[in-house]
Amino acid sequence: GAGVSQSPSNKVTEKGKDVELRCDPISGHTALYWYRQSLGQGLEFLIYFQGNSAPDKSGLPSDRFSAERTGGSVSTLTIQRTQQEDSAVYLCASSRKYDQETQYFGPGTRLLVL
Amino acid sequence: AQSVSQHNHHVILSEAASLELGCNYSYGGTVNLFWYVQYPGQHLQLLLKYFSGDPLVKGIKGFEAEFIKSKFSFNLRKPSVQWSDTAEYFCAVNAGSTGFQKLVFGTGTRLLVSP
Numbered sequence: 001g002a003g004v005s006q007s008p009s010n011k012v013t014e015k016g017k018d019v020e021l022r023c024d025p026i027s028g029h030t031a032l033y034w035y036r037q038s039l040g041q042g043l044e045f046l047i048y049f050q051g052n053s054a055p056d057k058s059g060l061p062s063d064r065f066s067a068e069r070t071g072g073s074v075s076t077l078t079i080q081r082t083q084q085e086d087s088a089v090y091l092c093a094s095s096r097k098y099d100q101e102t103q104y105f106g107p108g109t110r111l112l113v114l
Numbered sequence: 115a116q117s118v119s120q121h122n123h124h125v126i127l128s129e130a131a132s133l134e135l136g137c138n139y140s141y142g143g144t145v146n147l148f149w150y151v152q153y154p155g156q157h158l159q160l161l162l163k164y165f166s167g168d169p170l171v172k173g174i175k176g177f178e179a180e181f182i183k184s185k186f187s188f189n190l191r192k193p194s195v196q197w198s199d200t201a202e203y204f205c206a207v208n209a210g211s212t213g214f215q216k217l218v219f220g221t222g223t224r225l226l227v228s229p
Contacts, residue, residue, distance in 0.1 A: 035219075041221060042118075042222060043204065044219075045218065058216075
């Protein structure tokens with residue numbers, strides 16, 4: 001079946017601009033996660049959505065970062081007033097309700113802030 | 115601080131050599147352990163996972179990992195690597211203490227297998 005998809009694949013933006021990154025989880029997966037992979041570092045948890053529950057935003061690095069999930073499916077990660085240190089690969093993952101521990105990852109969006 | 119450590123950042127092997135990649139974590143209590151692999155140009159894929167039971171778990175492509183609770187380790191092994199195993203390997207943990215929703219990753223090990 002179809003996996004997690006993300007768009008765009010690559011995004012180049014200027015410092016100070018806002019960007020939106022999109023994630024389509026696997027159909028039927030109720031949990032959705034965003035991670036960030038910065039150059040030379042591991043993957044860093046950003047935010048977690050589960051059904052209609054309030055999201056766990058504990059990993060968001062600053063208030064410039066926000067995410068929403070509409071209709072329990074598609075999610076958008078928004079970065080406002082981008083900074084050069086926001087340059088990274090942003091990964092989305094999803095998991096089934098009864099196997100939340102196993103996450104399936106999308107291809108990522110490579111963001112470059114000039 | 116709770117963390118996952120992968121001690122080898124880069125590993126170079128010849129085909130047919132044996133592989134062992136180290137992974138240590140610092141969480142107490144119940145943990146789930148994972149190895150993910152990222153082949154060049156591809157996205158992260160689950161290689162294997164341990165939740166409970168037999169501490170020796172087998173994954174895809176001939177990989178296996180052993181959970182040693184006393185050592186807080188979950189090392190990845192393969193008896194004979196192939197050129198196609200060239201990839202980056204990530205160890206990851208989610209723990210009851212931080213909420214099973216959050217995967218915490220190590221920094222990864224880049225494996226290069228020469229033909």
